[in-house]
Amino acid sequence: MVLDMDGTIYLGDELFEQTLPFLELLEAQQIGCTYITNNNSRSRQEYVAHLERMGIQARPDQIFSSAHGTLEYLSKKLPDVKRVFVLGSAGLVEDLEQGGLALAEGRPDAVIVGFDRMLGYDRIAQTAYWIKQGLPYLATHPDLICPTNQPTVLPDCGAVCALLEAATGRRPDFVPGKPSPAMIEGVMRRNAIKPTEMAMIGDRIYTDMRMAADAGVMAVLTLTGEATAEQAAESTVKLDMVVTNLGDFSHQLMAARSCRTN
C-alpha cells in the first residue's frame, strides 16, 4: 500500500482520527505501507521524526520522497552520474548523499533542482550557469507552490524551474516526482512488488491518481484533502475507488477480505 501524506493521513499538523486505526489494520493484515511525497524539503530521517510527533511509527525505508524518485531515475538512466550540483534543502542533500551521490566541488555530472526555502541569488545564478552548460538537468517535482494555511505563497520547485527556464531557455530533462509513474515504480522495485499487488491512496486526482493509473496500480481517491466528490465524478483519470476517508477504506477492505474467505 502506498499512501500520500498531506490530505490523506493528515491535514497540515493534524492527524485524521481514522489514520491510526487504519495503520493498525494494515499491520494486523500484514500489508506493508510506504509514504510517498513530492516534498523533499525534509529528509527521510526528518519525516520519520515528523510522523512520530503525530503518533505514527515509521521506518526510514517506508518514506519515499521525490529525492528517492530522482535517485531511482539516475541509477536507471544515468548511472554514471556521481557528483551533482543541488539547488535544494539540506534534507534533499542528505537523502541524495545517502543514495550514493556526492556534491560536486567543481563541474558536476548533473544539476538537480528541488524545493529550497533558503534560496539565494548566488545559488540561482550558479544553477543557471550549469544548466546553460548543457549538463543533465533534473527537477525533483513539478509543483508550482507548496500548500500552506499561512498568509503567504510558497513558490515550489516548478516555479523555480520557470525562473531558470526564463534565464537559460531550458526546461528540466526529466521530473521524477508525482504524477510521473517513476515514483511508484521505484517503490515497487525496492519492495519487489507488482502493480497488481499494490494500491495507492491519495487526495489529488492530477498527481496521486494519475501516477497510480499510469503505473497500472489500483487508484484509491480519498475525499479528505483536495479533490471533491464532484471532481471525482467528472475525473478523466481512471479511479478504481473513491472513499470518504481511511476509515471508509478500512471497512471496504475488510468486507472484501471476508468475502474472499467465505
Ligand SMILES: [Mg+2]
Ligand atoms: Mg496530498
